[in-house]
Amino acid sequence: MKSAVETLNPTRVRLTVEVPFEELKDSLDAAYKKINQQVTVKGFRKGKIPARVIDQRFGRGAVLEEAVNDALPKFYTEAVNEADLNPLGQPEVDITELKDGELLAFTAEVDVRPEIEIPDYSGIEVTVDAVEVTDEDVEKSVEQLRGRFASTKDVERAAQDGDVVTIDLEAKVEGEVLEDGVAQDVSYTIGSGELLDGIDEAVKGLEAGGEATFTSQLKGGSAEGKDAEVTVKVTKVSARELPELDDEFAQMASEFDTLEELKADSRKRLENMKQYDQATQAQERVLEKFLELAEIPVPEKLLADEVQTRKHNLEHHQLGQMGLNLEKFLEIQGKTAEEFDAETAEQAVKGIKTQFLLDALVNKEKLGVNQEELTEHLMRRAQSSGMSPDQFAQAVVEGGQVPMLVGEVARGKALAVVVEAAKVLDTNGEVVDLSDDEDEVETAAETVEAAVEADAETEGDEAK
Template sequence: MKSAVETLNPTRVRLSIEVPFEELKDSLDAAYKKINQQVTVKGFRKGKIPARVIDQRFGRGAVLEEAVNDALPKFYTEAVNEAELNVLGQPEVDITELKDGETLNFTAEVDVRPTIEIPDYSGIEVEVDAVEVGEEDIDKAVEELRERFASTAPVERAAEDGDVVTLDLEAKVDGEVLEDGVASGVSYTIGSGELLDGIDDAVKGLEAGGEATFASELKGGSAAGKESEVTVKVSQVAKRELPELDDDFAQLASEFDTLEELRADSRKRLENMKQYDQATQAQERVLEKLLELVEVPVPEKLLEDEINTRKHNLEHHQLGQMGLDLEKYLEIQGKTAEEFDAETKEAAVKGIKTQFVLDELVNKEKLNVNQEELTEHLMRRAASSNMSPDQFAQAVVEGGQVPMLVGEVARGKALAVVVEAATVKDTNGEVVDLDDDEDEDETSTEASAESSAEGSTEESPEAAPAPEKTEA
């Protein structure tokens, strides 16, 4: 077999492959054997039909087509490996010449990873928010904790903002009561916005036993997005009572003996949260600066696949779980279809560029992923997927996704190398030391790399995809 590579553009090549006919022998034998098992010829036992009879009865062309389709993936893969190409996706194959007994010539056009030059990134500088926790932040955190320990007491008066009311609901669309539009004993805090639009105005001013009807667009269920007539009946009105902010509350709501100790712990927790957010912000901004420094051509077919994957995941997974379609989602977001398409393309381009650049950094810095790092990453991914580590690991192995997880960890490590070399200052002009909490920084770095590259449809470059069947 002979092969030659022609570069069509920075992300696409054409392979021209010549195969001597004798190298098709194994595939021809397999073709005759396969046809033998599929057809019946009078006078011959199944599986024992001579090759010349198959040629006469079914045509030599059918045999050649079967043999070529069997052989193409092997010869294509050999040519890819010989040329040391990092291919992406399926090739477009064209048989240019097939002479029975003489030769098989074909071409294969395929996308490849572009050659990327990583420049000196040590001069990257970014600015992040300063870690500042004021008394008002602590007041808010303690007040939220206080809200969680609120109690309710029934009152004999009209419902007001902040009251907890017990409701019976019935929703009608076009005069018909919906099967899933009836609910009893629903507890609702007036003003929380957790139920239907318009319900606050409907129940305020009602006492126990009071009833009202209002129009509202349903947010979920079988008639999601439709205008409905909702009847609401109040069975109880209760006033929320907050505990006093004192040492007794601290002992009730925490492991601390005094309110002062509780507030000090709240400050520490808020500082830790803001430090984590600061580290994530630094990594995202360093990544953006890095991408600005590198010229990364994006393969058109890969970009098209990436855009389609992102749209599919949004429509059939995320929106489906919320009972929305794309049209309703765009209406809620206040976006046109054109704006949505532009944003999706921009995100897809960034995701592909991020993978290419960080993968090149992995090679340049000779970064490896050990078993402990992979296990820690798997545990985090399992937690975010609401699966046990064992369930997630089994799904990853069965789906052949282990290389994908290894790539995620490696890209996270590559981004960490760049962040470490960058200068990060807060809005007060102070240099930020991101090494204070190495474990949290590593976690957020991986998250930044994953979110930027999320949804990538890129094929692994380590195994050349086989071409699809082609008519001989």
């Protein structure tokens, strides 16, 4: 077999392949065998029809077509390996010559991963938020914990902010009560914002037995998005009673003996959260700078496929779970379809460039992924997906997505290399040292995953 490569642009090539006819022998034998199992000829047992009879009865052309279809993937793969190409997606194949007994010639155009020159990233400098936990932050955290242990007590007074009211609701659109617009004995905390717009103002000041009418846009149901006249009747008012902030509360709400120990633990947890956020912010900003330094061409078809995948996932998965369609989503976001398409394309470009650049750095630095790193990443992904590690691992293996996870960890290691070489300052001008972060690679992998935001099928298929 002979093959040659023509570069059409930085991300697309044309392979020209010539195959001597004798190399089609195995595929021809397979074609005759397959046709033998599919047809019957009087005077011959099934599967025992001679090749010459098949040629006479069904045409040599049918055999050649079957043989070529069987052989093309193998010859294409050999040509790709010989040229040391990294193809993306499926090729467009054109058979240019087929001479029975002499020659098979074809061309194959395919997008390829571009050659990327890794830019010098040693001069990257970014600024991130300082890690500062105030007394007010600690008090807020303790108050949130205190709120979880609150009790309620029925009161005979007008409802006010923070009270829990029991209410009956009736919604009318154009004067007609909606079938799904009636609800009774609904428990609602005033100020929580969990029900309809305008309900807080309507119920505040009402005592048990009082009612009010207000207009609100419905957020769900048969008349979603329409303005409705809503009548709300308060049947009970309950006041929330918070436990005293003392050592007894600390013992009830935590493993600590004193309130001061509880506050110290809250401060430590807030510091850890802010340090995690700071590390993520540093990684995101370093990645942005790294991408700006590199020249990375993006294949048009890969970009189009990625944009389509993102839109499909949003419409049929994320929005579907929220009970929204794309039109309603754009209305809520205050965006036009054109603005949405432009943003989706921009995000897709960033995702593809991130993969290309970090994969190139993985290859240059020969960054491997060990079993411990892969297992840790798998467990984190399982946790975020709501599955047990065993369930997630089984799904990954059955879906052939182990290379996808390996790629995510490897890209995280590549980003960690760039971050370690960068200068990171906080808003106080202090140098931020991220080298002691035990989870540096894993947090970097999560940062890369957020930037890439690719569908699993796309990653496992073409974008590796």
